[in-house]
Amino acid sequence: VQKMDKPQGNALKYATYFSEMIAEGVLCENHDFVPAFSELITLGFVLKFNNEDIDFLMESKNLQIFCEDEKLLSSAFPSD
Known part of the structure; x- marks a missing residue:
């Protein structure tokens, strides 16, 4: 997993472009x-992907996230 650099300018603009690319992919x-x-x-x-x-x-x-997807996500992105 690659850590994203913090946006330097308009965070909403960055988030919008980021999300469009992810969604299209x-x-x-x-x-x-x-x-x-x-x-x-x-x-x-x-929201900084805050779990709650x-x-x-x-x-x-x-x-909802299906159980098998939750397991995959948990193994790929373990919580601290």
Whole structure:
């Protein structure tokens, strides 16, 4: 995992461009979902990907992470 450098200028602008690139790459075959996914990533970036905030955000959008995905994410990104 590569650590991102902290944006030097407008953090929201950086987060927006960052999230658009991620969303387009992940959802390359589902372009209809790119704007909504990009918006979620942008908000997560602004919230500094705080676990409690992200959990609430996902709950408020009626989203969930499947158990097998949670295991994969936990092994790839262990918490401190």
